[in-house]
Amino acid sequence: MIKIIKTFILSRINLVKDKIKAFRIYNLRSKKESDVKRWKENDQLFNDWNERTLLLGSFIQIDSKVIEFGAGNMILETLHFKKYTPTDIVKRNPKMLVCNLNEPITIELSEYTAAVFSGVLEYVYNIDAVFCQISNNIDQIVLSYCCSDILNVSRIKNGWLSDYSKNELEKIFEKYNYKICDETQWRGQTIYNLKKE
Numbered sequence: 001m002i003k004i005i006k007t008f009i010l011s012r013i014n015l016v017k018d019k020i021k022a023f024r025i026y027n028l029r030s031k032k033e034s035d036v037k038r039w040k041e042n043d044q045l046f047n048d049w050n051e052r053t054l055l056l057g058s059f060i061q062i063d064s065k066v067i068e069f070g071a072g073n074m075i076l077e078t079l080h081f082k083k084y085t086p087t088d089i090v091k092r093n094p095k096m097l098v099c100n101l102n103e104p105i106t107i108e109l110s111e112y113t114a115a116v117f118s119g120v121l122e123y124v125y126n127i128d129a130v131f132c133q134i135s136n137n138i139d140q141i142v143l144s145y146c147c148s149d150i151l152n153v154s155r156i157k158n159g160w161l162s163d164y165s166k167n168e169l170e171k172i173f174e175k176y177n178y179k180i181c182d183e184t185q186w187r188g189q190t191i192y193n194l195k196k197e
Contacts, residue, residue: 070120117143122160135176151188
């Protein structure tokens with residue numbers, strides 16, 4: 001009987017936590033703000049995400065000059081590209097540059113040939129604006145995105161701030177003259193290797 005009561009209480013606590021999180025995400029969305037509070041917590045970085053990031057990195061030539069947006073724990077550094085610059089919404093490492101993709105990108109991009117977005121674009125309201133800012137300099141983009149029409153999960157519960165369908169995303173690629181060279185899946189997320197036409 002005690003176990004049943006304990007299970008019931010825990011389920012109620014989790015329900016309240018989910019509602020608080022949903023309210024916070026709805027509030028962020030209404031203001032078009034980034035979830036900086038969440039990403040200040042290192043426990044929000046999961047080691048199994050390294051698998052996805054390394055998969056993305058496998059599409060990039062070793063002599064490339066790479067900038068990674070949403071670099072988290074900087075696993076791509078282990079691939080020893082010619083140049084590697086990690087960026088994230090919070091500074092987790094002295095090597096890391098701070099970049100909020102929901103604001104104008106102030107980093108000089110002309111020295112890079114490839115950009116990586118691993119599990120980060122779901123937290124960006126306007127992906128078109130990001131592509132507009134990087135398309136004049138970056139020849140290759142590798143990215144993952146959980147398309148809203150492919151994987152049926154609660155975007156609010158995951159804390160995601162954008163809801164692009166596969167078709168909407170691919171229209172952005174086309175608009176900025178990026179060709180899909182490779183496409184695969186990772187846990188329901190679509191992985192793209194894009195190159196300038």
